Amino acid sequence: MTDRPLRIALAGLGTVGGGVVKALGARARELAVRAGRPLEIVAGSARDRRKPREFPTAFAWSDDPVALAHGDADVVVELIGGEDGPALALVREALKEGKHVVTANKALLARHGTALAVLAEEKNLALKFEAAAAGGIPIVKALRESLIAYGVVAVRGILNGTCNYILTQMEATGRPFADVLKDAQKLGYAEADPTLDVGGGDTAHKLALLAALAFGAAPDLGAMAVQGIAHITPEDIGFAREFGYRIKLLGIAKMTAQGLDQRVQPAMVSAGTPLGDVNGAFNAVVADTGAAGPFFFEGRGAGEAPTAGAVIADLVDIARGNIGPAFGIPARALTALPSAPHGSATSAFYLRFQVLDVPGVLAEIAGRLAEWRVSIESMIQRGRAPGEAVSIVMITHETSHGAVEGALQTIAALDHVMAPPCMIPMEAG
């Protein structure tokens, strides 16, 4: 143990930044023992210095976060957020100035991760981001350092607590998406502008990082099909339950014969499986390592302590000199892996059609599906309402996403089909 502290500059003093300050204070002695040296916050920056805070800010203050890159810290912690702007400027400057970086910023790394990792490695600096994916779950370290002997063949995760909370509440209460979202906003489980969460964008950012760690693929949002949960209805959730499934927003990255399949979409996951049983605001990841089998990780993915804890674990790593490449392999070795062509992934599907209850409409739908060689395993049409709208629900056999999309496009154009059909793939949990 050396007495030379690891000097930390902290940009962003919101929930997570405050958590870091508090935990480094409250557990200073224990953490110094773990780190082999004290961890000391020497500088900080936030938007408003005068804002009342429930923790001490007895460090050098900078109104300009980017100035922290030029101070005397060993490591800069970036908790500003945003994929560009001051966050990017700070991280870039800090690395240029020879400072290690810890960040919780998934958007930043999903866009600029490769370039920043190259910059870090040129100077043998750490660029660590445990807090950026699945919060407190140590999945970044697990993929980077542990599940490496046999390679990873697939990663599937519930990576957005807001979406999982909303879907869980929809199942529990039977209420529609918009109502549950409003309540979640009141309770602080969803942001005032929920787009990034419920639209799947946040999940996509995190998935890009997990895919980079698992497959050595440069983070590539462009390669990803992204769908949110706003179109999921209580009816879908009810039918899912009836078939023994739950609807979860999954981030999926899977190596296939056609290339790397990366997508974010609501999926039917069997109840009683690890992912199927993840409720509320929790996050979870399955990493399938082929020969060594699947590994499952679950825990809190957001909030003060889980996220601050992940930041602190990265700081202790750096204090101990565990640097290593950001994504587990040299950044220059990250490759643009060929993407699986859109629609080439295969799975069974849940399909829901809203149709006018007139003779022949079922035959028409079945005919279109048959043309695209989508075969039906089971069907539910409940109640009759001649001349009115009813739902027809089908479960298909395994088929390509492209075939289902093709069939649904022709079905959507049929006279008696009254709303865009809903398609949800069944995925392993």
Add this chain to the structure above:
Amino acid sequence: MTDRPLRIALAGLGTVGGGVVKALGARARELAVRAGRPLEIVAGSARDRRKPREFPTAFAWSDDPVALAHGDADVVVELIGGEDGPALALVREALKEGKHVVTANKALLARHGTALAVLAEEKNLALKFEAAAAGGIPIVKALRESLIAYGVVAVRGILNGTCNYILTQMEATGRPFADVLKDAQKLGYAEADPTLDVGGGDTAHKLALLAALAFGAAPDLGAMAVQGIAHITPEDIGFAREFGYRIKLLGIAKMTAQGLDQRVQPAMVSAGTPLGDVNGAFNAVVADTGAAGPFFFEGRGAGEAPTAGAVIADLVDIARGNIGPAFGIPARALTALPSAPHGSATSAFYLRFQVLDVPGVLAEIAGRLAEWRVSIESMIQRGRAPGEAVSIVMITHETSHGAVEGALQTIAALDHVMAPPCMIPMEAG
């Protein structure tokens, strides 16, 4: 990336050792990229050189494993097993000779972990053991390096795949322990001498390591109450199911106001919880970090690939220079934490009494429980068989283990109680 390989000496070429040889061969290029340098097996040792093996042994051979400590390897991998004998001699010699050590040997570390860690740290050498607890699940690294910011307040795990397989089969088939064990032996899920597994000893070894990582407690088997699963009956499993529980052999280490509570025992775990739903030969661990919440890990805990994968992850850590103390804090800082006094732990209990169905027996049992202030939440007595043996099953309110033990001792001595009563605590899953 340097070209200087990490030179590995491998003692023990059974299932796991063979897996290490095969994976280092098959994935040499990928692993060299992850490790920053090639991983090369330069020497090996096993009991019988002439035994046919399905992998090449084109390295320097030594009939005496301990001789590997004196060769030119950078790191010795100990896969011999056994808590003393050649395993201990090799690890001790290797560290004395300045070689890093990777081992899968939980028995060795549970007995000699502190002394060996001291030896390693004196020379700034790694002593890594990811494979020793929960096989492929990276729980050693998670506790050592990730879940550190807020400390761990409790660890609970299903750490022995053989026991979990047997209990799962007992539930699925309704057959008694002895029969299911015999089948498990035929299928290779249980050893010819199953004592260490089904008696709880193997779980105790692993728990000692997890407790050391989580609490900084020197591994201490003497501080641990250990009970196996041989006394669990299909009837217990049936009642558990009726109450919504499953019986799991848990290793539990929990910080309490009275001290560190460490024990291995069958527990009732609610179905629908992470641990309650772990079936078959899988392992799983819940690490409760207080402020940052519980984290759950599940995966294969034994077998060639999961265990070899854990060994290889340790080797890559060493190749990268990630040394650090074996238990996350300096070995000399590991303390003999005060143990919670025997019986001080509290939980609700499942109790089963085999009694002669005569008037008054229930009143007698209830009376004894009341004397020890054990209060009953619910009771089942199914069927009457006047003059014959029947089972009475009770669920208690939360109470101390000591009180239940005291009450059961007096109840066991009652005239109409025909077998030692069975007590199984309910534990969180």
